[in-house]
Amino acid sequence: MVASKAQQAFTAERRAKAIRMKIEGASYTEIAEQLGYSSRGSANSDIRRALEKHVIEEGLAVEAWRELELARLDVLQQAIWSKAKAGDPRAIETALKVLDRRAKLLGLDSAIKLEVLTIDALDAQIQRLEAELGRNDLATVGGEAGEAEAVEGPSG
Numbered sequence: 001m002v003a004s005k006a007q008q009a010f011t012a013e014r015r016a017k018a019i020r021m022k023i024e025g026a027s028y029t030e031i032a033e034q035l036g037y038s039s040r041g042s043a044n045s046d047i048r049r050a051l052e053k054h055v056i057e058e059g060l061a062v063e064a065w066r067e068l069e070l071a072r073l074d075v076l077q078q079a080i081w082s083k084a085k086a087g088d089p090r091a092i093e094t095a096l097k098v099l100d101r102r103a104k105l106l107g108l109d110s111a112i113k114l115e116v117l118t119i120d121a122l123d124a125q126i127q128r129l130e131a132e133l134g135r136n137d138l139a140t141v142g143g144e145a146g147e148a149e150a151v152e153g154p155s156g
Contacts, residue, residue, distance in 0.1 A: 015050040022047055066105060073102050 003011070014035050021031045028040035028047075037043040077098045083091035103109050 015046055018043060018047050019050060069105055070102065073098055073105070077102075 018031050018035055018037075021034070022028075026034075028043045031037065031047075032040045032043040035043070037046065077095060080091045080094050080098070084095040100109075
């Protein structure tokens with residue numbers, strides 16, 4: 001069943017008020033009581049739904065904008081591509097700028113962290129960990145001997 005325009009407007013206004021109240025620090029119980037929700041849980045659910053819808057809509061708008069920008073870059077690239085391929089220095093520079101903008105827009109230039117581990121580095125790490133384990137074992141054994149001596153009293 002589709003809600004009437006009046007019901008949709010009422011729901012939108014109530015959600016906006018609920019979100020504003022939550023931002024200002026109101027509890028879900030206060031929001032439910034003041035805005036006529038049946039319970040604090042239904043106020044919570046309504047606010048969560050509204051925020052999720054906003055995030056989804058915002059994400060779709062950003063994606064649509066990205067697609068529009070990519071289409072514009074396609075047109076620019078196509079306009080200069082033959083001159084760039086023919087070796088025209090200005091066209092090459094412009095093409096590189098277009099390609100750079102496309103890479104930024106698509107996140108292709110984001111930093112990639114690579115960690116290269118050599119056998120020597122792994123062996124050194126293993127030796128360090130074994131030494132650390134050995135120290136912990138000695139500390140544990142020493143601690144147990146100290147505890148036994150404390151319980152039994154000094155020998156002699």
